Amino acid sequence: MLGEMPISSPGHEFDVAIVGGGPAGLAAGMYLARFLHSVIVVDAGDARAKLIPKSHNCPGFPDGVGGSELLGRLKAQAQRYGAGVVDGRVAGAKKRDGTFVLTTTFGTIRARRVVLATGIVDKAPAIEGLEEAVAAGTVRLCPVCDAYEAVGKRIGVVGPEHLALKEALFLKEYSGQVTLLANYPEDISDAARGMASAGGIEIWDTVEDLVARATGFGVVMADGAPMRELDVVYPAMGSDVRSELAVALGAECDAQGYVLVSRHLETSTAGLYAIGDVAEGLNQIAVAFGHAATAATHIHNALQSRPES
Structure with missing residues (x-):
């Protein structure tokens, strides 16, 4: 044997x-x-x-x-x-x-x-407490696997525009609030912005940091705007x-x-x-x-x- x-x-x-x-x-x-x-x-x-x-x-x-x-x-x-x-x-x-x-x-x-x-x-953003966030389901790595679990939630997608836009459009079928996250306005081209707008996807241009919480993320904006909230983040990297x-x-x-x-x-x-x-x-x-x-x-x-x- x-x-x-x-x-x-x-x-x-x-x-x-x-x-x-x-x-x-x-x-x-x-x-x-x-x-x-x-x-x-x-x-x-x-x-x-x-x-x-x-x-x-x-x-x-x-x-x-x-x-x-x-x-x-x-x-x-x-x-x-x-x-x-x-x-x-x-x-x-x-x-x-x-x-x-x-x-x-x-x-x-x-x-x-x-x-x-x-x-x-998988490539993922440098989020403090990333492993814990994955375990809690507030960072998800595969929309094909688990977009169903994000139905109706506030979803943020981070990554280069050619990957992030495709993933955001997929996730838009599951939630009315899907947002592309970028550090600088130049990170997302005019063409991608047009496609995002047509698909009902928001763009937050001056994201400075993502602060993990028990039930989601606080989004710190570099332009001094008030902190915004997300339930789930999908890296598309x-x-x-x-x-x-x-x-x-x-x-x-x-x-x-x-x-x-x-x-x-x-x-x-x-x-x-x-x-x-x-x-x-x-x-x-x-x-x-x-x-x-x-x-x-x-x-x-x-x-x-x-x-x-």
Whole structure:
């Protein structure tokens, strides 16, 4: 049984190594273990899902589920079927004679196939108490996930205009009061102002600071105007894609760093797969599960030399 293997032993070999312990990586580990493959999931402990105070759009949880609880359930499910889930980081990777060699914080591991589920890191403004605000739901990172929870609230959107305006227009469907926040008038072009006005979106031009409160934010204005109030702030600042390992292994990425994949989630490097947020697409838990199932099935058939439809 995999649970009896010396997982931390240098040079240990697996059918599949999965880098990333978020929903995509853990679901892939569960699938592959149920396909009777030896699998190790290397979990750095920094899954984006940990930031979710409670998700109400994760299928199967009508009352919502916290990110940490969901990750715990997924880890237990993967381990139940024999996947090894190990705390650690992958510092380097190379492919030699058809085998992947990963250098980790607990030793060297080798695998016939590798799945990258390394995700992304959201960019956010420098707000004091940001982590607490995310946990309280007064800073939200994904309108596709939780705009429903912001229905009727006073919403502020911060970020470069091409991202912030798009997000503000999306959120306007949920609230009558959506505001773009800028430090200086020149931060938002005349064209963007026209589109915002047409969409019923306010613009506050001289925002100096956001002061976190238990139920929202006080907005300090640099022009001396009275402090204004918001219930929720959405950063629309983009993200950093964790595709360094993909690049090290020769996989092609797009201009933003997302790993390019086939319909089976295989990268341009044979035997290397990328699933979840690191592969461009809708950054959703449900998508991560679909990616995991698709990649795991393709890997299983490839390892068994079965044709894939």
